[in-house]
Amino acid sequence: MEKFTTHTGIGVPLRQSNVDTDQIIPAVFLKRITRTGFEDALFASWRKDESFILNREPFSHGSVLVAGPDFGTGSSREHAVWALKDYGFRVVLSSRFADIFRGNSGKQGLLAAVVAQDDIELIWKELENHPGTQITVDLTSKTVVCGNLVAPFEIDDYTRWRLLEGLDDIGLTLQHEGEIASYEGSRPSFKPTTLPARS
Amino acid sequence: MGRTLAEKVWDAHVVRKGEDGQPDLLYIDLHLVHEVTSPQAFEGLRLAGRPLRRPDLTIATEDHNTPTLDIDKPIADPTSRTQIETLRANCKEFGVRLHPLGDKEQGIVHVVGPQLGLTQPGLTIVCGDSHTSTHGAFGALAMGIGTSEVEHVMATQTLPLKPFKTMAVTVEGTLKPGVSSKDIILAVIAKIGTGGGQGYVLEYRGSAIRALSMEARMTICNMSIEAGARAGMVAPDQTTYDFMKGRPHAPEGADWDAAVAYWDTLHTDEDAVFDAEVFLDADELEPFVTWGTNPGQGVSLSQTVPDPDSFADENAKAAARRALEYMDLAAGTPMKDIRVDTVFLGSCTNSRLEDLRAAADVVRGRTKAENIRMLVVPGSARVRLEAEAEGLDKVFTEFGAEWRFAGCSMCLGMNPDQLAPGERCASTSNRNFEGRQGKGGRTHLVSPVVAAATAVRGTLSSPSDLDPLPTSSDAASPAAA
Numbered sequence: 001m002e003k004f005t006t007h008t009g010i011g012v013p014l015r016q017s018n019v020d021t022d023q024i025i026p027a028v029f030l031k032r033i034t035r036t037g038f039e040d041a042l043f044a045s046w047r048k049d050e051s052f053i054l055n056r057e058p059f060s061h062g063s064v065l066v067a068g069p070d071f072g073t074g075s076s077r078e079h080a081v082w083a084l085k086d087y088g089f090r091v092v093l094s095s096r097f098a099d100i101f102r103g104n105s106g107k108q109g110l111l112a113a114v115v116a117q118d119d120i121e122l123i124w125k126e127l128e129n130h131p132g133t134q135i136t137v138d139l140t141s142k143t144v145v146c147g148n149l150v151a152p153f154e155i156d157d158y159t160r161w162r163l164l165e166g167l168d169d170i171g172l173t174l175q176h177e178g179e180i181a182s183y184e185g186s187r188p189s190f191k192p193t194t195l196p197a198r199s
Numbered sequence: 200m201g202r203t204l205a206e207k208v209w210d211a212h213v214v215r216k217g218e219d220g221q222p223d224l225l226y227i228d229l230h231l232v233h234e235v236t237s238p239q240a241f242e243g244l245r246l247a248g249r250p251l252r253r254p255d256l257t258i259a260t261e262d263h264n265t266p267t268l269d270i271d272k273p274i275a276d277p278t279s280r281t282q283i284e285t286l287r288a289n290c291k292e293f294g295v296r297l298h299p300l301g302d303k304e305q306g307i308v309h310v311v312g313p314q315l316g317l318t319q320p321g322l323t324i325v326c327g328d329s330h331t332s333t334h335g336a337f338g339a340l341a342m343g344i345g346t347s348e349v350e351h352v353m354a355t356q357t358l359p360l361k362p363f364k365t366m367a368v369t370v371e372g373t374l375k376p377g378v379s380s381k382d383i384i385l386a387v388i389a390k391i392g393t394g395g396g397q398g399y400v401l402e403y404r405g406s407a408i409r410a411l412s413m414e415a416r417m418t419i420c421n422m423s424i425e426a427g428a429r430a431g432m433v434a435p436d437q438t439t440y441d442f443m444k445g446r447p448h449a450p451e452g453a454d455w456d457a458a459v460a461y462w463d464t465l466h467t468d469e470d471a472v473f474d475a476e477v478f479l480d481a482d483e484l485e486p487f488v489t490w491g492t493n494p495g496q497g498v499s500l501s502q503t504v505p506d507p508d509s510f511a512d513e514n515a516k517a518a519a520r521r522a523l524e525y526m527d528l529a530a531g532t533p534m535k536d537i538r539v540d541t542v543f544l545g546s547c548t549n550s551r552l553e554d555l556r557a558a559a560d561v562v563r564g565r566t567k568a569e570n571i572r573m574l575v576v577p578g579s580a581r582v583r584l585e586a587e588a589e590g591l592d593k594v595f596t597e598f599g600a601e602w603r604f605a606g607c608s609m610c611l612g613m614n615p616d617q618l619a620p621g622e623r624c625a626s627t628s629n630r631n632f633e634g635r636q637g638k639g640g641r642t643h644l645v646s647p648v649v650a651a652a653t654a655v656r657g658t659l660s661s662p663s664d665l666d667p668l669p670t671s672s673d674a675a676s677p678a679a680a
Contacts, residue, residue, distance in 0.1 A: 016521070017514040018393055018493045022632040027613040031264060031278040033238035033285050035346075045634050068514055070394040073427065073493070074630060075611075076329040077236065078345035096394050099429045100329060100343055107347035156361065157220040169347070170247070173355045176215050176224060180357055183214040183226050190450040190458040191228055192317050194296050195255040198447040199304070 001109045003166035004139055007090045009063030011135040011146060012053055013127040017068035021101065024072070024080040038083035054087075058132040064091045066123050066135075072101025072112075081108045091137045093144065093153070095120055106159040107169060113137060113153035115144060122149050139164060201468025203365045204434050205400040208340040208465065212323045214357055222359040228322040230352050231308045232259035232295065234286040235613075236327025240350035241289040252356045254294040258317065259286060262307045265300045266615050267576050267603035274300075279614065293353075306579020306605040309333040309547040313417065314581055316446025320435035320462040325352055330547045330629065332423040336416035337443075338435035338465045340400070343424060364474035366399040366428070367467075370407040372481035377662045379557070380415035381549060381627070381646035383407070383479065384422040385487035385497045391477060393495040396428030399475065402467060403433050407481035413442040414553035421548045422629050425494040434466040486661040488534055489631045489644040491522035496631075498534060500649065500661055506530040525633055526641050527621075534659050537643070541624040542573040542654040543636070544600075544647055546610035549627035550578030554647040555586050559594040561651035561662050567599035568657030574616065575600050576608040600654065612637045625653040 029041035046052045053059050065084070071094040072080060081104045084092065090110065095117040097105075105112040115123070126147040127133055136145040137153075139160060144151045162169070173180075202210070215224040230253075237259070244251060251257065264279040274280040283300070290297040298304040304311060309330055312318040320338035325331060329343035348358055370383055388395075401423050408416065416433045423431030433439075440459060443449045450458040467473075489497040490504050496519065498505065507519035507530065523530065528537070544550070544558050555577065567573060575595045577583035583605055586592060592602045609616040610628040618624055618640025627650050631642035643659060652660040 015517070017518050020493065020630075020632045022611075022630065022635050026634055026638070027263075027611045030235050030613060031276070031282050033242075033282055035239040035242070045638060070397075070427070073393050074329065074424075074632060076327060076343040076345055078239075078327075078347060081345070096397065098394075098427060099397055100345060100424075104345035104347065107345065158217075158222055158359075158361070169359060170249070170351050170354050173224060173351065173357055173359065179215050179224070180226070180355060184356075187226075187228075188457065188461070190454040190461070191322070192319055192448045192450075193255040194229075194258040194317060194448070197296055198315075 001166045001168055004109055004111055004163040006136065006138045006140070007063065007111070008134050008136040009090065010058055010061050011064045011066055011123065011127045011133055012059045012062035013124040014053060014065055014067040015124060018070045018073055019067055020074035021072055021077050021080040022074055025077065025083045030077060030079055035082060036086060038079060039086040042083040042087045063088050064093065064135040064137060065089050066120060066127065067092060067094045069094060069096040069117060071097050073098040076100045078104045078108070081105050081110050085110050093120065093123070106162065109163060111137060111139065111163065113144065113155055115151055115153045119149065119151035201471035203467040203471045203473060204338060204402055204432055204465055205340060205363065205365050208321055208323065209362065211321065222361045224357050225323060225360050227325050227352050227356055227358060228256060229312070229317055229324045230257045231312055231324065231326035231331065232257060233262050233308050233328065234282045235263045236346050236349055237289065238282065238285045239346050240353055241293065243350040244293070244353055249354045251293040251295065251353045256356060257295050259290050259295050259297040260305055260308050260311050261286060261300050263607045263611065263613050265606040267606050267608050270300050270604045303580050303584070306581065307547045307550065307607055309421065310551060310578035310582065313337070313413070314446070314579060316443055316449035319443065319458070320439060321465050325358065329424045330421050332429065332431050333417050333421040333547055335420040335423065335430050335432040336413060337439055338432060338462065340430055340432065342429040363400045364398050366396065366401050366475040366477065367473040368401050368403050368477045368479070369405040370403065370479045370481050371405040372407055374407060374481050374484060377648055378484050378486060379646045379648060380411055380418045382484055382487040383481070384419045385489065385494070385644060386479060386484055387477065388422065388426045388494050389487070389497040390479070391426055393425065393493050394427045396423060396426035399428050401426070401428045401431040403431060408433060409436065412553060413438060414551040417551070418548055422494065425629055435462045486646060486649050488649065488659055490526065490528060490534065491519060492525055492631055492633050494629065494631060494644060496522055497644070500534050500659060502534060504528045504530050504532045504534065535664065537659045538570065538657055539623045539625045539643065539653055539659065540570065540572065541618060541622055542571055542650050543609045543624055543626040543628060544650050545574065545576030545578065545608050546628035547578065548629045549647050550576060550582065552582050552585050554627065555582070555591050558647040558651035559591045561648050562598040562655060563594050564668050565598060565655050567654050570657050571654050573600035573654045574603055574609060576603045577605050579605045609636050611635060625650050625659060
């Protein structure tokens with residue numbers, strides 16, 4: 001995974017709560033078997049509306065999405081994170097993220113930063129009054145800078161560390177192979193196995 | 200201090216305790232796989248040259264992309280077909296047991312696990328699907344994961360996880376006739392909101408939960424994610440054991456006894472403390488239905504479409520306005536006046552034999568409203584066979600409904616079963632998001648009996664709204680003529 005320390009890019013105000021992953025990427029795009037190439041699928045239904053924020057300049061070049069509360073609810077599809085990244089987003093700001101979406105973001109190097117709703121409102125106003133305003137997100141100091149506003153954001157320490165170091169989870173876990181094997185040896189015999197198949 | 204059910208299952212799976220804010224490393228007992236969220240994970244293993252660590256704790260089925268008609272023919276959509284073929288090739292390469300379309304154990308992954316007896320109390324169960332919470336009905340800690348985590352479990356049979364907070368959802372009392380577990384969970388979500396469960400494992404408890412069948416408990420746990428909770432659980436009891444006994448992968452002999460002795464310990468201790476608590480009075484509950492575009496936007500069926508201005512929060516107001524526009528509904532409209540075009544009985548929420556029986560009991564001997572098309576989609580090939588053995592297929596087809604093959608079907612707009620733009624559906628599924636059942640489609644979430652009654656009347660209805668059927672003595676008696 002690529003390291004993430006700081007990012008500066010155009011902020012995109014998405015004044016909406018409960019943006020579920022079916023909106024971020026409709027199921028019809030989930031038939032693909034690749035992990036990339038989902039930029040066309042991002043917000044596919046909403047992008048058919050000409051007035052949608054990503055169809056307007058300069059927001060179409062945005063890389064910091066600023067959304068309402070409960071972003072990423074619903075389906076566990078990691079494709080939602082892939083689509084945001086493929087489009088060019090590096091950061092999503094919201095006052096509340098769905099658990100699975102936040103986890104998926106952390107695995108893929110997309111920063112899901114929790115910002116207080118009051119600050120989100122101020123950022124929305126700034127972006128709407130001055131379209132094209134760049135937002136700087138600093139993971140080291142856990143701050144967001146937008147115009148004159150400097151706001152703190154929350155992220156759990158472990159995800160932060162992994163993003164800063166660009167570490168791959170599987171590699172980290174496999175360092176504990178001995179402990180996994182030892183746990184496996186102690187599992188009770190009544191626990192089920194899928195093989196051999198019984199019917 | 201005592202521990203909650205969720206904490207007990209968690210503690211029993213810690214391979215390595217996280218230090219300094221690091222997550223715990225948890226062992227995963229069962230990994231369920233389907234075609235949509237696995238191809239990139241298998242590819243990741245291949246690229247890294249890693250084996251799949253425990254094929255014997257992994258099982259796959261085909262459900263999201265599969266058609267529910269003409270299942271003996273090749274899948275028409277080439278991208279769907281490719282995804283299914285990719286799963287088959289991956290399962291063969293990595294030695295994973297697969298129940299493909301046409302197999303007698305094929306079906307929705309969350310119906311298949313319990314039916315095979317693989318879903319058991321005290322297990323950790325994961326799947327690249329948010330409705331994995333379903334399996335918590337057995338007292339398992341079961342949660343949906345993303346594809347990176349799918350690959351992680353394939354490679355290591357573990358997951359690094361931060362401990363959850365716990366929330367007790369206590370439902371006391373007795374449900375009225377015509378009120379079901381679906382109404383309980385829709386009411387819970389309306390109460391705590393779509394984000395209310397974020398960061399929590401929910402434990403459903405209280406007399407109303409204890410009185411429920413396993414199927415009904417699965418319906419409730421299934422929709423925990425719709426309240427934002429990654430997992431929901433019910434402590435195992437005799438109902439659980441009765442459901443499991445004799446299933447193909449349930450323990451046998453001495454193993455059964457050892458398992459029950461362990462399962463009996465899986466309940467929240469009396470002195471345990473939950474981080475949050477919610478109460479619901481089952482006596483007061485009525486059939487529940489959604490009016491908006493997230494599962495928290497629901498009311499009792501006897502109520503009206505709410506006025507967006509009645510919400511205190513600005514975001515909720517804006518969301519309600521947008522939802523009413525999308526749903527083409529006016530505030531103040533009685534829910535029971537809303538005409539629907541399609542009724543969908545199916546999905547991992549409500550496609551089990553008990554759901555089909557409940558709906559069949561409502562429509563038996565009645566005629567479908569002319570304006571309605573009704574799809575009945577059993578959750579698995581086995582449910583379909585069992586329903587047919589009881590003659591339920593005939594009840595539905597004589598009523599005028601379509602009797603389909605097993606799969607996710609119209610729940611998610613990914614296979615051929617979809618709503619047309621503007622079409623309105625009473626659906627027993629779990630999500631009423633914009634476009635969820637097909638682009639431009641409008642969804643009202645309901646229970647199986649409300650779905651069935653709606654198909655009779657053509658407008659959102661509960662069984663109590665139906666005219667009584669003539670009794671057999673009326674029909675037979677000349678005096679009645």
